[in-house]
Amino acid sequence: MPDYPVMFSVRDAISGHNFLAGVTMSGRVIVRFEDDQKWWIYGVRPSGISAVGSSPEEVFLRFRETYKNVLFDLAEDSEKFDDFRKAVEAFYTQVNEAEEECWESAFKLMRAGGVPTDGFFSTLPKRDPEERPTQFTVIRLDQQARYTPTDNVPDLFALPVAA
Numbered sequence: 620m621p622d623y624p625v626m627f628s629v630r631d632a633i634s635g636h637n638f639l640a641g642v643t644m645s646g647r648v649i650v651r652f653e654d655d656q657k658w659w660i661y662g663v664r665p666s667g668i669s670a671v672g673s674s675p676e677e678v679f680l681r682f683r684e685t686y687k688n689v690l691f692d693l694a695e696d697s698e699k700f701d702d703f704r705k706a707v708e709a710f711y712t713q714v715n716e717a718e719e720e721c722w723e724s725a726f727k728l729m730r731a732g733g734v735p736t737d738g739f740f741s742t743l744p745k746r747d748p749e750e751r752p753t754q755f756t757v758i759r760l761d762q763q764a765r766y767t768p769t770d771n772v773p774d775l776f777a778l779p780v781a782a
Contacts, residue, residue: 621734622725623650624779625660625743626751630772631687632760635694635703639761642690642707643772645754648682649721650675663722664753666715675739679776704757711755726779736778746777 628645647663658678662668670685672678689710697703726748728734736743 620652621728622721623734623740624722624725624729625650626746626748626775626777626779628751628772628775629683629686631690633690633694633703635700636698638700638703638759640694640700640703641756641758641760643756644686644711645751646711647722647753649718649725650678661715661718661721663715663718665711666713666718667710683774700759707755707757729779740778744775744777745780748779751777 625648626645627648628643630641630643633640633642644665646665649661649663651659651661653659657671657673658675660670660672660678660682662682668682668685668689670678670681672681690707693706693710694703697706725734729736
């Protein structure tokens, strides 16, 4: 089975020691079906996390849970908001060159039409990676003057647009 290059965007509110932070992350993962009959998801950006599940749906849920637990741990270990922001930045900017190369290779194969997108993967939206750069923001929510429903961002998992 091929590797699936997937883009994601998620937003979370994270409570820390006397601060409430908003973390928005747009990143990349590789989804792979491996020999032990399990689906694996490997972080590319951020690279420090992975998850396993018995189906693509389960592995996405487990990845999301693992990611949030990393943010919870970073908040627990941070005495101040600035410490948390720096810890998130360090987490996000860790590079795993092997997984970056796998993502790029899978992306090129998908662009060439060599990756079937049936079943679960046919339900994911298609986006142009050039228009969805990897990035993150960490803002202090407890000092914002107002909130609106437009502040809400649903989780997004998407495949690159094939050529």
